[in-house]
Amino acid sequence: MPRTEQLAGTRTRLLAAARDEFAAHGMGGARVGRIAEQAGVSKERIYGYFGSKEKLFAAVVSEALTEHAELLGPPAGDPAEFAGRIYDLHRRNPQLLRLMMWEALYYDDRVGLPNEQPRTARYRDMVATLSGALGTESDSEAASTLLALIGLAILPTAFPQITRLILGPAADDSGGGNGTRADTGTGTDADLRAHIVQLARRMVSS
Template identity: 45%
Template sequence: MAGSTETTKRRLLDAARAEFSSYGIAGARVNRIAERAGVNKERIYGHFDSKEGLFRAVVAEAMSELVREVRPGEGSVGDYVGRVFDYHRNDPTLLRLLMFEGLQDGHLGTTGASDTSGRAAWYSLAASSLAKNADCSEEDSGRLLLTLIGLGAWPLVMPQLSRLCLETNGEAADLAALKDFIVLFAERGAGAGPAPKEA
């Protein structure tokens, strides 16, 4: 019975990941998730309590995958940006989930459908380890992390903007060249930091 329960849960998570990354939490339908998973929709509530609970579980699982692959404490800040870029280029699902979460939750500081405490702890550790690699103050470590994530992820979050900025003479954008550029940009810029404030 336990195997059957875990199999059902796995199928629901897989179906929900596809649904939420396509439609967001507001547009996702539990009927479609259940149908895709081949189970009764009541199983969603039995395993996850609500559609929001299922969304939280999907985001948590996707974040765990990112953490295993991207490893911010290894290598330079440029290496980190390159890993962020490659990860999201190979699988944009997490970016889509986070964009929909942002649309749902609205403004910075709200939590809405997501429980972000575990993610915040991970980001804090990631920021500290990157700050050490970049000779950045602890005070600026969160700003550094956010900037590096933006460098690595933004071109993939906004593919139409990337095409408009990078495609010339009808040729497709060279994403390998873009990655090389942002890695070098991160390496050069991360150690510079802001100018000291005058007293």
């Protein structure tokens, strides 16, 4: 195997192992030794690739956000269905939300996030697209609407315990357990998604 392919393969394994470790334990609890063992490399190799555990965490979050953005697409068309797509993505893969929550706990609001400028630019593009889809809102209003749509869509996955307590066990499956979805109780996952889309539609039409 050419050396460049070997290096790329090692980096891919490291990022995959690190994503699992950081999602489970956060920056403070993650252990470089466990990441190295899972990836089948030495700890020194991790520092050679990324420099520090913090930079490795930043690389993991950046990769996860890029993948998520590519799967989600822009908020063009029906903004309510955009909320539905956000809901679907996070229910299928709650790992990104866990990484984002760990990031929020680790970084002080007064300190810039890693890769903050490109992340801000990505959200600005989303705001501009949403503003065009809504047709009547300024960019500042569209920004608040985007934040509300995201919050509405991610809450059941971000807080599965609250979802379970309010709706019963049927809607409490974000993939964090055995990956199956229950069909008993007060409502199914599909019911919850439909209600979120309905609420989002009311929000953007009011």
